[in-house]
Amino acid sequence: AIAWFITGFNPDNKLGSGGTDVGLRWALIIALPAVAEIVQIIYGLSRARGQEVQSLLAGAPLVHLPSVGLFLLVYWAWLQPAAESGLEAGESWWRLLLWVLLVGGLWALCAWFFHLGGRSRRLGLSNLSTWLGGQPGALGDPRYVRLFDDATLFNAPTETQPTLDKRYYPSDRRPILRLWWEGPGELWVRSRRDHLEFGFAANPPANTIQRVLAPLGPMTLADFATYLGRAIREAANPGPFGGFTNKLKAEKHADVDWDYVLPAGLLFAAFGDDRDTVAAAQAANDAFQKLPVAQASAFVLHHIPRAHSSGRFGLAGPVDLRTDTGPVDGAGNIAALVAPNQVQGNAATRFWTFFRPGDRIRTKALATNETRVVTRVISDQLLELNRPFTAAVVAGTNYERLPDDRENDLNGPGSLSPGIDDFTLIGAGVDDFEAMLMPGDVLRITGGGTRGVEERTVVAVVTVRTLTIDRPLLKVLDRAGTTPPARYVRVGRRTLAGLAAVPTSSTDLFAGRSLLDHAADFAALLCLGGTTQMLIGNAERTPTGAPMIDRAG
Incomplete structure (x- = not known):
């Protein structure tokens, strides 16, 4: 101008x-x-x-x-x-x-x-999760990826030895079986996804529920329908070897096109999978449904939604998620301590299947109950803890497993101050390290003002409010007393091993911690695989002296 x-x-x-x-x-x-x-x-x-x-x-x-x-x-x-x-x-x-x-x-x-x-530090990309996800961090938050392994795939009945390109992803929720009851009384059913539960009342006593597992070996829907009819005994003849009179009728649903061999594992949709709210789904999942007495009005069982057939994977491979929402009483009881940081169970305990590292164990019916974190399951009768129980835990003590969400970040209830040396930290306020931390946990420690954030790994829980870390803190705390107490977060497994949808800063671009990075790697592999198909004439040659391999093998 x-x-x-x-x-x-x-x-x-x-x-x-x-x-x-x-x-x-x-x-x-x-x-x-x-x-x-x-x-x-x-x-x-x-x-x-x-x-x-x-x-x-x-x-x-x-x-x-x-x-x-x-x-x-x-x-x-x-x-x-x-x-x-x-x-x-x-x-x-x-x-x-x-x-x-x-x-x-x-x-x-x-x-x-x-x-x-x-x-932002990176034009547009740092705000991409907000623009596309509707809330800050929606695409940048680490999460586990749902993937299908070969055990969840199926193939056409005509394929006896199918190659990978002849196998198919699991289907979504769809009708697969029709059930009705022709025996005396009423029969009720409830789906637990990997098995079916049958009872002779709307709320049957736990010791009267009959359970039928989903197929663990090669079996078609028609085979399973035949097996199901022979697996339920009548209420009038509950003996261990009587009452299997084939009164439960089952048949393949008319909408089933291929009666293929069923994958092992989760098979049946829960009754609340089609509900719109969590509360409604939970109520429907826990309720038994009455089976009709006529084939024309048969009850329809559905295939599990596709998402439930997938497994969750992180940077380190498959992830086994704990889904407990409340305390669970343990079988047997705890005996006297046998070694530092260990606790002994009696003959009735089943620690292998009940606990895993990171779970919390709490005593019951003591004057002052104690809580510890399980660091290792040694056997069905022996556990290793982050800290030993006190002498009050004597033989015959009852116990329970407490839920502890170690997948997500957990804000520390108090703060951290310097200890007697550079590797020791002391908790202030209501911190209870014995019930919260274990060796290997990562702490994200935030200093006041401009002192930034540092991450350290817990080496040992010394007392209820004392712990040691792997490296001294550089900025957020100092033993001279010139820094205020620092806040801390126990970093969850999902943050450590999860994958973000997109990188959130320029420093994350090639770190391999986002789905976009892995998609780019996969695209590069596809391009490299197709490179030889683009060569013409004598351009496709092997180096001098290299062995020649026929393409046909």
Whole structure:
């Protein structure tokens, strides 16, 4: 615009019309800046050497394109009509002044917009999760990935030895079996996904429930329907070897096209899988459904939703999630301590299947119950803990397993202060390290003010409010007493081993901690695999001396 004014403004000179200064003005306002910016882009890209930030800066002049288009649009819409209509000079200058203010304001607004978009360290990508997910961090939060392994795939009945390309992903929720009861009394059914439960009342006593597991070996739906009819005994003859009179009727649903061999594991949809709320789903899952007495009105069992057939995977491989929502009483009782940090169970305990590292164990019916974290399951009768129980835990003590969400981050209830040396930290307030931490836990420690964040690994839980870490803290705390107590978070497994959908900063781009990174790696492998198919003539050659391998094997 300044170049336009320098060459002189004349209302009689129309845009693109003749005149001694029109060509000069076009060269100054369009051609010369365009050439300069093209040179700048080429020079910047040549020196960027593949660095993302430098490449973005080199391409920054491209943002001028919408500005130039806006400039010309406003000129043709506002100023050019004044020149063509032959208005008085005063009115033309008045229009020119308003045009300058309008264009200047739009340019300022455009600059302000780019300023807001550039506040993050990485243009656009750091805000992608907010834009696409609807909430901050929706795509940047680590999570486990649902994948299907070969045990969940199925094949057509005609394929006796199918290759991978002849196998199919599990189906979604669909009708698979029809059930009805022709025996005396009423029969009720409930799905537990990996097995079916049958009882002779809407709320049958636990010791009267009959359970039928989903197929563990090769079996079709027709085979399972036949087996199911022979697996339930009548209430009038509950003996261990009597009452199997085939009164439970089962048949394959008419909508089943292929009666293929069923994959092992979860098979039956829970009765609440089609509900819209968690509360409604839980209520339907726990309720028994009465079986009709006629084939025409048979009860329909559905295949499990596809998501339940998948497994969760993190950076370290498959993940086994604990889904407990409340305390669970343990079988047997705890005997006297047999070694430091160990506890002995009696003959009735089944620690192998009841506990796993990270679970919490709490005593029951003592004057003061104690809670510890299980660090290792040694046998069905022996556990290793983060801290030993006190002498109050004598032979015959009852116990329970407490739920502990170690998948998600857990905010520490108190704060941390320096200990007697650089490797010791002391908890303040209501901290109970014996019931919360175990060796190997990662703590994210946040200092006050500008002291930043540091992560350290727990080496040992010394007392209820004392622990040791693997490395001294550099900034967030010091033993001189010049720093305030620091807040801390126990980092969850999902944060450590999960995958974000997209990288959230330029430092995460090639760290391999996002699905986008793995997708890019997979795409690169596909491209490398297809490279040889693009070669022609004698270009596809092996190095001199390399062995030749026939493509057919």
